[in-house]
Amino acid sequence: MKIRILKRITGATSLYRMIYCSRNVIAEVVPGASTAYGMEREIQAILESARRCNIADHVTGALLCTPPGFAQVLEGPREVLERTFERIDGDRRHADVMALSFTPTGRRSFPDWPMGFHRQTSAEEADPLAHLLTDSTFAGRRVTTGRDVLRLLESVVRPADDWIVT
Amino acid sequence: MMTCLQEAVVPKSSAACAPDRVAGGPAMSHPMRPIPRRRAGLSAAVANAALAQLPLAVAVIAADLRLLYWNEPAANLFGVPSLMAADTPLLAGTLAGIANLTQPQRERIIAFVTDQIATLDRGEPDCCLRMLLGRERRFVLKVRGLGCGRWMLLIDDGAMTAVSSQNGAAPGDAWLDALTGLSNRRRVNEVLRNLTTNATPENHVAMLIIDLDRFKPINDTLGHSVGDAMLYLAAQRLRRETRDEDLLGRLGGDEFVILLPDGGHAEALAARVVDVMSRPFLVEGHIATIGASVGIARFPDHAMSADRLLRHADTALYSAKRAGGGTWRMFEPTMAAATHTRRALEMDLRKALTLGELSLVYQPRLTIRTQSLSGFEALPHWNHPTRGIVSASEFIPVAETIGCIAAMNEWVLKTACMDVAGWPVPLPVAVRVSARQIEDGERLFRAIQAALRESGLAAVRLELEITDRSLLSQDEPLMRTLRRLHEVGVRIAMDDFGTGMSTTAQGVHTLEQATLAETSLCTDIQGDVGSAPVPASDIDSLIGRYFPKPVAVKR
Numbered sequence: 152m153k154i155r156i157l158k159r160i161t162g163a164t165s166l167y168r169m170i171y172c173s174r175n176v177i178a179e180v181v182p183g184a185s186t187a188y189g190m191e192r193e194i195q196a197i198l199e200s201a202r203r204c205n206i207a208d209h210v211t212g213a214l215l216c217t218p219p220g221f222a223q224v225l226e227g228p229r230e231v232l233e234r235t236f237e238r239i240d241g242d243r244r245h246a247d248v249m250a251l252s253f254t255p256t257g258r259r260s261f262p263d264w265p266m267g268f269h270r271q272t273s274a275e276e277a278d279p280l281a282h283l284l285t286d287s288t289f290a291g292r293r294v295t296t297g298r299d300v301l302r303l304l305e306s307v308v309r310p311a312d313d314w315i316v317t
Numbered sequence: 318m319m320t321c322l323q324e325a326v327v328p329k330s331s332a333a334c335a336p337d338r339v340a341g342g343p344a345m346s347h348p349m350r351p352i353p354r355r356r357a358g359l360s361a362a363v364a365n366a367a368l369a370q371l372p373l374a375v376a377v378i379a380a381d382l383r384l385l386y387w388n389e390p391a392a393n394l395f396g397v398p399s400l401m402a403a404d405t406p407l408l409a410g411t412l413a414g415i416a417n418l419t420q421p422q423r424e425r426i427i428a429f430v431t432d433q434i435a436t437l438d439r440g441e442p443d444c445c446l447r448m449l450l451g452r453e454r455r456f457v458l459k460v461r462g463l464g465c466g467r468w469m470l471l472i473d474d475g476a477m478t479a480v481s482s483q484n485g486a487a488p489g490d491a492w493l494d495a496l497t498g499l500s501n502r503r504r505v506n507e508v509l510r511n512l513t514t515n516a517t518p519e520n521h522v523a524m525l526i527i528d529l530d531r532f533k534p535i536n537d538t539l540g541h542s543v544g545d546a547m548l549y550l551a552a553q554r555l556r557r558e559t560r561d562e563d564l565l566g567r568l569g570g571d572e573f574v575i576l577l578p579d580g581g582h583a584e585a586l587a588a589r590v591v592d593v594m595s596r597p598f599l600v601e602g603h604i605a606t607i608g609a610s611v612g613i614a615r616f617p618d619h620a621m622s623a624d625r626l627l628r629h630a631d632t633a634l635y636s637a638k639r640a641g642g643g644t645w646r647m648f649e650p651t652m653a654a655a656t657h658t659r660r661a662l663e664m665d666l667r668k669a670l671t672l673g674e675l676s677l678v679y680q681p682r683l684t685i686r687t688q689s690l691s692g693f694e695a696l697p698h699w700n701h702p703t704r705g706i707v708s709a710s711e712f713i714p715v716a717e718t719i720g721c722i723a724a725m726n727e728w729v730l731k732t733a734c735m736d737v738a739g740w741p742v743p744l745p746v747a748v749r750v751s752a753r754q755i756e757d758g759e760r761l762f763r764a765i766q767a768a769l770r771e772s773g774l775a776a777v778r779l780e781l782e783i784t785d786r787s788l789l790s791q792d793e794p795l796m797r798t799l800r801r802l803h804e805v806g807v808r809i810a811m812d813d814f815g816t817g818m819s820t821t822a823q824g825v826h827t828l829e830q831a832t833l834a835e836t837s838l839c840t841d842i843q844g845d846v847g848s849a850p851v852p853a854s855d856i857d858s859l860i861g862r863y864f865p866k867p868v869a870v871k872r
Contacts, residue, residue, distance in 0.1 A: 169599065207435050230409075233599040234428050240596045241554060250597035250604040 167229045168256040169236055170297035172222040173245035180243045193244065198268055205265040210235055213260075213267035213308040215300075221245055222300045226259045252297025260305055267308040374472035377463065380434065382408040382427070385467070394474050408470075415474075417450040420542050420601075421496065421549035426458060433460035434468055449495045450474065496545055497552035500566035505574055508564050509623040512578060513616055521580030522616040525587055526630040527555070529571035529594065530608035530642035537794070543601045550600060551607075554593045558586060574630075580615060587611040587645035595643055610637040611645035619648045632656050663719050665701060666712055670721060675699050677732050678850035679746070681859060690863040692745040694782070695733035696850055697725065722754045727764040734772035734779060736853045742860055747780040747810065758798030765802060776806030783811050 183189040194216055205211065210227035223239075225232055232253070240248055261267050359367070368375060374391035376384050383405040387395070395414045408430065412423045429446040437460065445459040457473045492504035500508070512522050529551060536544035548571060555573055559565045564576040575590075577583055594609035612634025620626040633648040635656065640646070669675055679693040699707045716722045730748055737746040755761050769776055781802060803809050851859055 167602070171597070208431070229602055230424060230427065231431075233601075234424075234431075236599045237550060237553070240598075241557060241593050246592075248596045250599070250606075253599055253602070253604045255602075 165229060165255050166226065166257070166259070167232050167253060168260070168301075169225045169232050169253045170223070170251045170300050171236075171248055172220060172251065172300060173248040174220045175216070175218070175244070176246045177244045194270070197244070198266060201266045204235065204238070208235060211259050211261045211264055211266075213264060213269070213304045215269050215271070215304055215307060217271045222304065224260065224301055224304050226256065226261065229255075251300055254297075260301060261308070264308075267304070269304070269307040271307075374470075374474060376408075376470045376472070378408055378430070378468050378470060379405075380466050382430065384408060384411060391472065394472060415450070418456075419496065419545060421546045422448055424546070425549070429458065430460055430468075430470065434462075437462040437468070448498060449493060494567040497549055497567050499552050499556070499573070500564060502566065502568050505564065505566040505568065505576070506623070508576060509626065512576065513621075513623045513626065516617065520616075521618070522626070523577040523580040523583035524614050524616070524626050524630045525575040525577070525583060525590070525645075526568070526612045526627075526634045527573040527575070527590055527594075528610050528634055528638065530610055530638075532571040532607055535605050535607065539601070539603055539605070543603065543605075546600050547598060547605060547607070550598055551594065551609075555590065558589055558593060583613050583615070584645070584647065587613055591643060591645055608643040610634060610642045612637055612648065613645060614648040619650075629653070659715070662707075662712070662715055665704065666699075666715050667719065667721070669699055669701065670725065674701060675725075675728070676852065677729065677736065678852050679736075679856060680850040682747075690742075690744065690860070692747065692780070693737070693856075694747040694749065695729060695736075696749075697729055698850075698852075717754060723757065723760060726750055726754060726761070727768075730764055730779075731768040731771065734768040734774045736856075737778065738772040738774040740856055740860065742864055743775075743778060745778045745780050745808070747782045749782040749784060751784045752795065755795050755798075758795040761795075762798045762801060765807060766805075769807075777808065780808040780810055783809065 177190060177193050178185045181189070181193050184193045198214070201214070205225075205227075208227060208231045210225055210231060212223060212225040212227075214224075215222040225235060227235070236250075369388045371388060372390065374394045375386075375388045376391045377386040378384055384407075385405055395411045409423065409427055412418060412426055418426075425448065426446065433444075445457055447458075448456050450456045455474075459471045461469045461471065463469050492500060492507075494501040509522075509524070512520070516522070532544070532547070535547055548567075551571075552565075552567065552573070555565055555575070559575055562578055564574075564578075566574045566576075568574050575586065577586070590611055591609055594607060598605045598607065612630045612632065614620060614626050614629035614633055616626045619629045629648040629652075632652045633646045636652050637644050637646040646652075676698050677695050678698045680696055681690055682692045682694060683689065684691045697709055697713070699709075699712055701707055713722070713725075716725050726748075733746050733748055737744070750761075765779070765781070768774075769779065781799070783799070799809050
């Protein structure tokens with residue numbers, strides 16, 4: 152199901168895109184989240200609150216969740232993104248937050264989603280964020296820049312990833 | 318004050334006697350909550366007039382934060398004309414018209430209004446936003462839902478309540494930091510004094526002093542408005558980490574304080590503060606990364622008085638800073654001893670600068686291939702009457718903290734240029750300056766110009782060796798100063814050339830490439846292989862060893 156943002160974005164502020172990645176520490180800080188069920192419940196909670204806030208703020212974007220970490224793209228008016236990120240940044244459920252880019256943009260990459268989502272749980276699949284998040288020397292990382300993360304998210308987040316609960 | 322705000326929105330019966338003046342515009346065409354008009358009734362025109370005459374700024378907004386209606390006090394407050402039927406200005410733009418309202422405050426208002434619109438829709442209780450306009454005026458904002466996607470902003474800007482506050486009922490303003498809305502230093506001192514003087518033996522108080530790391534470069538490179546917005550965001554992060562019973566204040570600059578009246582969880586809080594401050598900030602379109610250092614002291618364990626507690630927390634903070642920042646330290650008595658030693662050194666250094674105890678020594682540089690003398694590096698040298706020789710690595714950091722490094726650099730530049738200009742061979746002299754030491758690029762430029770002019774030394778014979786080059790960024794005024802110096806002929810050497818390249822842009826490459834060939838790095842050596850540094854008085858004999866025949870002096 153798609154939720155289309157019908158409200159026209161009004162106002163003088165320009166459209167910005169913000170991209171970050173971070174390490175998932177849910178299992179360490181949320182009691183009971185070390186189980187697969189607990190983790191699932193927590194991630195659903197994150198998504199639902201992100202979706203609720205983003206609809207109200209006219210923010211769109213996408214979130215990739217892999218076993219070790221998160222990568223997220225947020226799009227919206229600059230001031231709103233600054234405020235939104237301030238809320239996300241301090242969340243104890245992630246750490247080592249790395250802001251990869253924060254730039255004006257002419258168009259939204261995820262215009263239809265308050266928060267597109269892709270979850271990679273399979274251990275067999277290569278983890279695109281593993282290097283970035285675990286290798287402190289940054290040697291050989293595959294996802295290196297905001298642009299790479301954006302491309303990655305555009306390729307993995309599909310309309311079929313229907314997580315939205317109404 | 319909010320009570321009177323709430324009451325004031327219901328037009329009083331006397332309003333019906335007000336002149337039948339209509340504010341005009343589209344107000345009534347919008348589905349506002351119907352103004353009470355039961356049996357007695359009010360015509361739309363009279364109701365409109367009543368709204369217009371309220372001694373309170375009233376504005377009606379839609380979900381996109383555009384103003385649909387505003388009354389006369391609101392027009393006066395925003396500095397805009399009374400209603401223009403065709404125009405529905407954005408709240409953000411309108412706020413810019415309020416005198417003394419800072420950018421962070423405007424953003425705070427927008428954030429508050431947006432948040433209130435969302436929470437009111439969910440049926441959550443409303444609340445009000447208070448802030449200071451400049452030093453005197455207090456600004457109180459409340460949002461009320463009118464239904465049908467309309468909300469009313471009620472703003473009391475203090476102009477109406479000036480009389481009541483003259484009675485001394487509201488001491489708030491004098492206690493608040495205007496930028497962040499936190500308690501100010503005065504308030505912190507007051508609370509601390511109360512806590513410590515009224516303490517029973519069981520009372521334990523913990524004090525955390527928080528200093529932001531790398532805040533100054535943000536202020537310098539992105540400007541003060543970004544710096545202020547940054548301080549505001551930092552204050553908000555701290556606010557989220559503290560409880561109602563804790564006192565959170567700003568001591569000034571980028572220094573904050575948290576008082577924990579029960580003394581508990583100070584270490585955990587300090588660790589969390591270090592963590593949240595190390596996370597990136599998005600501020601005014603920039604990504605900014607700072608950090609924080611925290612010092613903790615406990616009452617009565619470490620100190621029995623408010624003054625001492627503050628001083629000990631400061632000592633612990635200093636220790637955290639010395640460890641490189643981004644960390645916290647609990648006060649230990651040994652830190653106080655180290656501080657005492659350092660204070661003594663600071664006093665001696667001040668005296669030394671006044672009494673002229675400092676001198677320059679010159680470290681010869683040799684060309685690797687030919688082992689010939691290629692120049693000198695001027696090094697400050699301190700021979701203290703009782704301490705003996707104090708190494709530069711020991712006293713230069715002290716000079717930085719006591720704020721005399723710029724004067725010391727100027728003295729080194731001037732003395733070196735004077736000395737070298739009189740030597741029998743036209744060799745260059747290098748003066749080492751840390752990027753961190755240079756607060757004012759223009760002052761450095763003028764000092765170098767003056768040193769060259771007074772000594773008559775050719776600019777090409779002076780080499781400025783910049784250390785901690787990683788602290789430089791492309792836009793910095795210092796970088797511009799270096800480029801100007803390079804243009805007038807002074808050689809610029811970056812002693813950690815090759816690092817931090819990812820942060821520099823095209824122009825710097827060119828400068829670096831131009832200077833790389835000239836730096837002594839690749840071709841020259843100094844130190845152990847060459848000779849020990851010598852005072853200016855011994856230069857003649859040293860030069861004589863390398864240049865047996867006299868050489869014509871070229872200045």
